[in-house]
Amino acid sequence: MANRNKAPKLDPNDPDRPKIPPELKDMSKPIRRNTSVASTSEAIEAIKKCRGLYYLAAASLNMGYSDFLDMINEDPYLESLAKDERGKTLDIAEAKLMEAVGKGEQWAINLILKTLGRDRGFVERQEISNTTQVKLQIVEEIIDCSTKTINLSVTSYSPSNLPEAFIDGAPQKDS
Numbered sequence: 001m002a003n004r005n006k007a008p009k010l011d012p013n014d015p016d017r018p019k020i021p022p023e024l025k026d027m028s029k030p031i032r033r034n035t036s037v038a039s040t041s042e043a044i045e046a047i048k049k050c051r052g053l054y055y056l057a058a059a060s061l062n063m064g065y066s067d068f069l070d071m072i073n074e075d076p077y078l079e080s081l082a083k084d085e086r087g088k089t090l091d092i093a094e095a096k097l098m099e100a101v102g103k104g105e106q107w108a109i110n111l112i113l114k115t116l117g118r119d120r121g122f123v124e125r126q127e128i129s130n131t132t133q134v135k136l137q138i139v140e141e142i143i144d145c146s147t148k149t150i151n152l153s154v155t156s157y158s159p160s161n162l163p164e165a166f167i168d169g170a171p172q173k174d175s
Helices: 040-049 054-060 065-074 076-102 106-115
Strands: 136-144 149-157
Touching: 040 054, 040 065, 040 076, 054 065, 065 076, 076 106
Parallel strands: none
Antiparallel strands: 136 149
């Protein structure tokens, strides 16, 4: 089964929520718009004609996208055919991209390097730096259970006496 995106749940108390007309509140079946019943052979033809693009295939059958997707998911042959047609469409797009790379198109070269060249280090990354100073406090607690006495020892560290590894990779200079 293909994974489908579901509509977000609406808060029933939201004043901006669309109101359901009273004549539709008691209906037991969901409302479907722009729906026609298509045969399997019509669906096969639409999938091939539209190269596996679901919205276009659904529109050519005068069906809603979700109804068309339900039809595909219920029939293993249609599901396999749609997957194959989408794969062919992707192959065509990849071939055109390779043509653009062959012509020296910079946008195509960049796209190939960012996707296929990731394992060679061609990756765009955001670098985030944190310059916040941290005060570290270590609390040592010794409990003597026989006398129920608690001895505490507190050591406070500030950036000037922290070990070098804790200070953004570089030693701090005293001013």
